[in-house]
Amino acid sequence: MATRTIVEAPGVARRRRLDETYIGEWLMTTDHKKIGVMYMLTGFAFFLVGGIEALLIRTQLAVPNGKVLSPEIYNQIFTMHGVTMIFLFVMPTLTGFGNYIVPLMIGARDMAFPRLNAFGYWIVLFAGIFLNASFLFGAAPNAGWFNYAPLNELTTACGNAVMCTPGMNEDFWLLGILLLGISSIAGSLNFVVTILRMRAPGMTINRMPLFTWMTMVTAFLLLFALPSLTAASVMMLLDRHLGSHFYTFASGGDPLLWQHLFWSFGHPEVYILILPAFGMISEILPVFARKPIFGYTFIAWSGVAIGFLSFTVWAHHMFAVGLPPIAQAFFASSTTLIAIPTAVKIFNWIATIWYGKVSLKVPMLFALGFIAMFLIGGLDGAALALVPFDYQITDTYFVVSHLHYVLFGGSVFGIFAGVYYWFPKISGKLLNERLGQVQFWLMLVGVNLTFFSMHILGLLGMPRRIYTYPDNLGWNEMNLLQTIGAFTLGVAFMVFFWNLIVSLRSGEPAGNDPWDAFTLEWDTTSPPAHYNFETVPTVRSRRPFYDKKNPDIADWKTATH
Amino acid sequence: MSEEQDQRQPIAKAKKGRASQVTQEQALGPQKSFWPLGLAIALILLLFGIVSNSPIVMGIGVVLSIAAVIGWGLEQRK
Numbered sequence: 001m002a003t004r005t006i007v008e009a010p011g012v013a014r015r016r017r018l019d020e021t022y023i024g025e026w027l028m029t030t031d032h033k034k035i036g037v038m039y040m041l042t043g044f045a046f047f048l049v050g051g052i053e054a055l056l057i058r059t060q061l062a063v064p065n066g067k068v069l070s071p072e073i074y075n076q077i078f079t080m081h082g083v084t085m086i087f088l089f090v091m092p093t094l095t096g097f098g099n100y101i102v103p104l105m106i107g108a109r110d111m112a113f114p115r116l117n118a119f120g121y122w123i124v125l126f127a128g129i130f131l132n133a134s135f136l137f138g139a140a141p142n143a144g145w146f147n148y149a150p151l152n153e154l155t156t157a158c159g160n161a162v163m164c165t166p167g168m169n170e171d172f173w174l175l176g177i178l179l180l181g182i183s184s185i186a187g188s189l190n191f192v193v194t195i196l197r198m199r200a201p202g203m204t205i206n207r208m209p210l211f212t213w214m215t216m217v218t219a220f221l222l223l224f225a226l227p228s229l230t231a232a233s234v235m236m237l238l239d240r241h242l243g244s245h246f247y248t249f250a251s252g253g254d255p256l257l258w259q260h261l262f263w264s265f266g267h268p269e270v271y272i273l274i275l276p277a278f279g280m281i282s283e284i285l286p287v288f289a290r291k292p293i294f295g296y297t298f299i300a301w302s303g304v305a306i307g308f309l310s311f312t313v314w315a316h317h318m319f320a321v322g323l324p325p326i327a328q329a330f331f332a333s334s335t336t337l338i339a340i341p342t343a344v345k346i347f348n349w350i351a352t353i354w355y356g357k358v359s360l361k362v363p364m365l366f367a368l369g370f371i372a373m374f375l376i377g378g379l380d381g382a383a384l385a386l387v388p389f390d391y392q393i394t395d396t397y398f399v400v401s402h403l404h405y406v407l408f409g410g411s412v413f414g415i416f417a418g419v420y421y422w423f424p425k426i427s428g429k430l431l432n433e434r435l436g437q438v439q440f441w442l443m444l445v446g447v448n449l450t451f452f453s454m455h456i457l458g459l460l461g462m463p464r465r466i467y468t469y470p471d472n473l474g475w476n477e478m479n480l481l482q483t484i485g486a487f488t489l490g491v492a493f494m495v496f497f498w499n500l501i502v503s504l505r506s507g508e509p510a511g512n513d514p515w516d517a518f519t520l521e522w523d524t525t526s527p528p529a530h531y532n533f534e535t536v537p538t539v540r541s542r543r544p545f546y547d548k549k550n551p552d553i554a555d556w557k558t559a560t561h
Numbered sequence: 562m563s564e565e566q567d568q569r570q571p572i573a574k575a576k577k578g579r580a581s582q583v584t585q586e587q588a589l590g591p592q593k594s595f596w597p598l599g600l601a602i603a604l605i606l607l608l609f610g611i612v613s614n615s616p617i618v619m620g621i622g623v624v625l626s627i628a629a630v631i632g633w634g635l636e637q638r639k
Contacts, residue, residue: 019593028593114591115633122601130608137612168612175608182604530590 030114036100043093082145107200214279277414289356362436366417373409398458424510449485
């Protein structure tokens with residue numbers, strides 16, 4: 001019997017396979033670090049897009065009777081600004097941090113499902129392109145980021161072309177959001193399994209870093225919150241294309257059903273956008289105050305409490321629709337209640353830096369800025385829980401101010417704290433400290449210039465989302481001020497991108513542990529090797545790397561946890 | 562064994578050692594895969610088919626999605 005042996009001839013040049021090329025390596029990667037970097041780069045690319053949209057909105061509103069954009073384009077721009085910033089910047093960027101940092105923090109070699117992880121990323125990228133491609137079709141979503149019914153219905157459903165959306169605009173929103181939901185569920189499952197099953201030996205739940213804790217809570221929130229949005233979107237697609245009437249009042253449906261379903265996703269979503277930032281701040285403050293975190297258990301479990309309570313507050317977005325008094329009382333109480341675990345975190349953060357040897361490096365500046373700005377947003381939120389007050393300022397610029405203090409003053413400051421803190425681990429280079437400080441102060445001034453006077457504008461009655469306004473309402477100066485603030489923020493981000501380029505090119509080498517930090521991600525090279533750790537570390541306290549560096553005064557020798 | 566061979570042996574051993582170390586490192590990390598990207602491309606084609614009302618693009622999207630799911634499932638994992 002003839003046999004045939006295939007032998008590769010020595011010295012014969014072989015064409016490189018796709019996965020062996022530089023581009024192919026990124027396209028086919030399942031490495032959590034590369035995927036994390038891709039998430040972050042994608043997030044910041046969409047941040048640029050959303051930022052340009054914000055500047056267009058502010059340019060239109062800078063002076064009364066503005067004519068920079070047409071009303072139709074203005075509707076599309078403010079809708080896509082919200083969609084882009086929430087779904088395509090903050091969520092992917094925080095997921096990117098989770099992807100990169102969490103496995104390193106818990107001493108794992110990768111995520112539990114690496115291919116699912118890569119799939120989640122590619123879906124985010126393509127869903128972002130899909131949503132933004134709607135501009136090329138002249139049909140970008142235009143009913144606001146929460147896409148209320150019946151604005152999102154076809155004309156046949158509500159009988160009025162002005163009130164409805166006959167074009168494909170809302171189809172882009174619905175399909176894009178469904179796609180992003182698939183990605184979020186894939187990512188969340190991965191985080192939950194990774195965190196629960198792949199921690200290093202000795203890392204009990206009560207020794208997990210707080211960023212890991214908050215990532216886990218966020219993943220659970222996504223898993224439980226997304227189904228209502230998915231159901232709402234599918235029903236809307238059925239209404240629009242298959243003749244059902246879930247949201248049309250005239251045919252026995254109810255437009256408020258959309259609001260209930262959307263906000264039972266939408267309010268947990270607010271915490272999905274902020275909890276990972278809470279986790280970042282809880283990592284950064286102790287390192288730059290040279291103290292262990294104060295009230296670890298309270299910070300961790302207050303995050304869980306926020307997660308639970310976030311499912312009980314959704315109708316505070318709907319007070320003005322005329323809920324029954326008992327429902328108003330319930331949602332007002334639950335919304336007020338959620339301030340308690342949030343305040344627990346803030347008090348513990350303050351106690352962490354109290355009497356600490358505070359070093360005001362840029363990550364710490366952003367962390368402190370986060371606390372101050374988020375506090376303003378949080379107090380606004382507590383005010384909005386009061387039903388009579390809420391009636392007065394519903395759908396005014398007061399609400400715009402509140403959400404931007406939470407999501408910009410909170411999430412975005414948190415993200416930049418994280419960027420400055422972990423950039424040395426990711427790139428091996430330090431970001432320029434001076435440029436970082438310039439960016440921080442520009443952002444702090446910009447955010448308050450832009451958003452603080454929106455409180456007053458809201459109280460004066462300026463509705464959100466209006467295309468323009470007459471010049472005799474006393475709104476002119478504040479609108480101009482807000483536009484100046486928005487452009488100040490634009491300059492701050494240009495400084496950041498410049499810093500990124502300069503530091504990547506010729507930044508100071510970071511070494512493995514530039515901040516003398518406490519957690520495991522710093523106990524490996526910068527950037528880490530493909531396999532993360534040569535040997536999987538063993539954990540004996542909440543600060544394993546601190547223990548390793550200080551064996552004589554290790555936490556496990558003195559602390560009880 | 563000649564002196565020359567004696568000198569070469571440790572180098573050969575070291576090379577062999579490094580190669581096996583690299584293999585081990587690769588084994589410790591996850592294997593690369595085209596299917597996550599493939600499935601995402603297929604799904605996005607499907608959606609573009611829907612919004613552009615193009616049955617052909619939609620059909621290609623469906624076929625590629627099925628192919629990608631099968632490819633993903635059958636992929637050999639080390």
